[in-house]
Amino acid sequence: MERLAGRIMLLWGVRRALLAIVAGAIGALALPPIGFFAALFVSFTLLVWLLDGVTGNPDRRHSFGLRSAFLTGWLFGFGYFVAGLWWLGNALLVEADEFAWALPLAIVGLPAVLAIFYGLATLVARLLWSDGWGRLAALAVGFGLAEWLRGFVATGFPWNAIGYGAMPIPLMMQSAHVIGVLGVTTLAVFAFSAPALIGTRKGMVPGLAVAALLLAAHLGYGAWRLSLPVENRPDTASLNIRLVQPVVDQARKIENVERVEIFNEHLALSAQPSAPGKPRPDIIVWPETSVPFILTENPDALARIGDLLQDGQVLITGAVRSEDRGAGLAPRYYNSVYLIDDKGQMLAASDKVHLTPFGEYVPYEDILRRLGFDNVISLPGGFSAASQRSMLTLPSGIGLYPLICYEIIFPDEWTDDLREAKALLNITNDAWFGVSPGPYQHFLQARIRAVETGLPLIRDANNGISALIDPYGRILSGLALNSRGVVDSTISVESVPERYRMSTRHNFWYVFFAITAIAAISRAGFIFGKN
Known part of the structure; x- marks a missing residue:
């Protein structure tokens, strides 16, 4: 030696x-x-x-x-x-x-x-x-x-x-x-x-x-x-969740010619009956940008979502949000997550705060665009970053802390809302990276965020890896990479002392x-x- x-x-x-x-x-x-x-x-x-x-x-x-x-x-x-x-x-x-x-x-x-x-x-x-x-x-x-x-x-x-x-x-x-x-x-x-x-x-x-x-x-x-031991505290509540993993090829989404078919695939998977012994889901989750059009401009799509959902159910879905800036100005676009109820009404929304460089925006745009650099995702002007993150509050009053795609890899970007959250929510689209180490690496980092915060994690991805994860990083249930389908499971949420969330x-x-x-x-x- x-x-x-x-x-x-x-x-x-x-x-x-x-x-x-x-x-x-x-x-x-x-x-x-x-x-x-x-x-x-x-x-x-x-x-x-x-x-x-x-x-x-x-x-x-x-x-x-x-x-x-x-x-x-x-x-x-x-x-x-x-x-x-x-x-x-x-x-x-x-x-x-x-x-x-x-x-x-x-x-x-x-x-x-x-x-x-x-x-x-x-x-x-x-x-x-x-x-x-x-x-x-x-x-x-x-x-x-x-x-x-x-x-x-x-x-x-x-x-x-x-x-x-x-x-x-x-x-x-x-x-x-x-x-x-x-x-x-x-x-x-x-x-x-x-x-x-x-x-x-x-x-x-x-x-x-x-x-x-x-x-x-x-x-x-x-x-x-x-x-x-897992304690049954008085403030503990259970959430019955269905994760939908549609495995939509990224090329299909980019071609923008099969929007209705893609939307129908999400609806069909979501409508599947629960497996024997599994309760009816309270929450159905779709992945990042799973709705292939602007929801606010498509009331028929919202109506179909309302028809899909049974009484008391809600849908959490990723979609692009547009914001009109007035005459003569191009709209702003946001990578967003929506909470929709059984009447097809939007109860809450949150926009992505930390955008992906060259995926959603071009850093140092004035210089790099002249050199031929552009966003991988084609939107006029790219996405805009939200000024702050908004909690998604379920009708029951339970708060979910939303992190879209690679926002979950940042261990030090929590806001005060985390103190009130009962679970983390991460929707993503790792189809960009195919069958490679990328989705596995992303998944591990998401699990570590659950451990750091002491909160369960609801994670839904287009092509994997989707899973429900407990506050110890253990996988409760999930779908492997490129496994098309749904998984129903239950997570327990409870109040966690603030020191366990913000002290790391x-x-x-x-x-x-x-x-x-x-x-x-x-x-x-x-x-x-x-x-």
């Missing part, structure tokens, strides 16, 4: 660059659908040794060392994001004649940009680097900071944060309830890096002991929380500053020890 570590530290040039890329790509094996979390032990062990190779004199902060550390992290991130996000190119192939030219930008260009954050992570780590187990804390600080920045810089794209690789199953998800995915990421990087100490020996015993303690706490807390963002910073203190003390001890 020591010989291997020494050889990796001494690598230079192309071989060093290739190993950094491979190390990142190995880490992507921890992501869905593979979910082999142990791959991250290999990935981060290699990264530590590579950084040891550029920090031979950590007390000398010369620009060469900083550039080398940044480049090592960038190459690592490039490998990780190419291996984890290559499937994004599928969205461009839906209309290949118009967008195929942009495939290199999706498969290589976006990972190259996202890798900058991991370059910053290793740059920060370089500034705090020491020769003992404290350097694991330095790397954890760098990645914790990088993933936090990735959540909001340039509107944010926190997809596939390292922490998700440490949470492939419910047993390993429960830590997110306390410290969130960012806190899990920070501590996971420390633990995943620990085997590097075996190859360098210094600080091996305390470093491995701390890593083992973190892993034991991670698994132990998960086992304890999952063992808790604060707890992450407690973890972050504690790890930073360890790294800083180790760094200071190393410098003074040299002197």
Whole structure:
């Protein structure tokens, strides 16, 4: 092990660059659908040794060392994001004649940009680097900071944060309830890096002991929380829900010539009788933009929805909403979710707040449109972002917190309405990504939001993965990718103390500053020890 570590530290040039890329790509094996979390032990062990190779004199902060550390992290991130996000190119192939030219930008260009954050992570780590187990804390600080920045810089794209690789199953998800995915990421990087100490020996015993303690706490807390009895509290209510997964090919939706047929397919699936032993659903859920026309301009469609629904039933559906801006101005369009009752009346609506770049809008539009960039979804001017999210309140008074499509990947965008919500609602259309890792990765991130907030999740997708998920991330029932049909199930909703919903963002910073203190003390001890 020591010989291997020494050889990796001494690598230079192309071989060093290739190993950094491979190390990142190995880490992507921890992501869905593979979910082999142990791959991250290999990935981060290699990264530590590579950084040891550029920090031979950590007390000398010369620009060469900083550039080398940044480049090592960038190459690592490039490998990780190419291996984890290559499937994004599928969205461009839906209309290949118009967008195929942009495939290199999706498969290589976006990972190259996202890798900058991991370059910053290793740059920060370089500034705090020491020769003992404290350097694991330095790397954890760098990645914790990088993933936090990735959540909001340039509107944010926190997809596939390292922490998700440490949470492939419910047993390993429960830590997110306390410290969130960012806190899990920070501590996971420390633990995943620990085997590097075996190859360098210094600080091996305390470093491995701390890593083992973190892993034991991670698994132990998960086992304890999952063992808790389900309490029947007085304020508990049950919702009988039908998820409709129509599996409408994305090309059919874009061609815009089968709108009536697509609408009829949704109605037919929704009208199926309940399975033996299953109660009649109170709520029927359709996926994102499932209604292929403007509902407010089509009273016949609303009437047919009213005819479909039995007394007391409601439909939740995704649809495009238009907003007239007056004479001479093009309307605004919103990606919305509606709540419709058995009379065909709209009881509530919520518009998407966080739009998908290049899918629903073009960032830096004035510049990029001149360079030929456009939205994948064809609407005049693209979609508009709502100024705020609106709760969907059922006739029973139960509030659902709506998150449309990839809004659910953002762990730190909750509003005060979350305190009153009894469940999360996520409607999406992952048909853009075909049969690829994309829908599986999206699904995992949605499950982690349920664990973080302590709320059940109602998730409905066009082609999968649709499911009802409990507050522990466990799947109660669902439909697999590309499985056309409906699933009926019941979830319990109850009031959850506010501290369980809003405290993870604060707890992450407690973890972050504690790890930073360890790294800083180790760094200071190393410098003074040299002197």
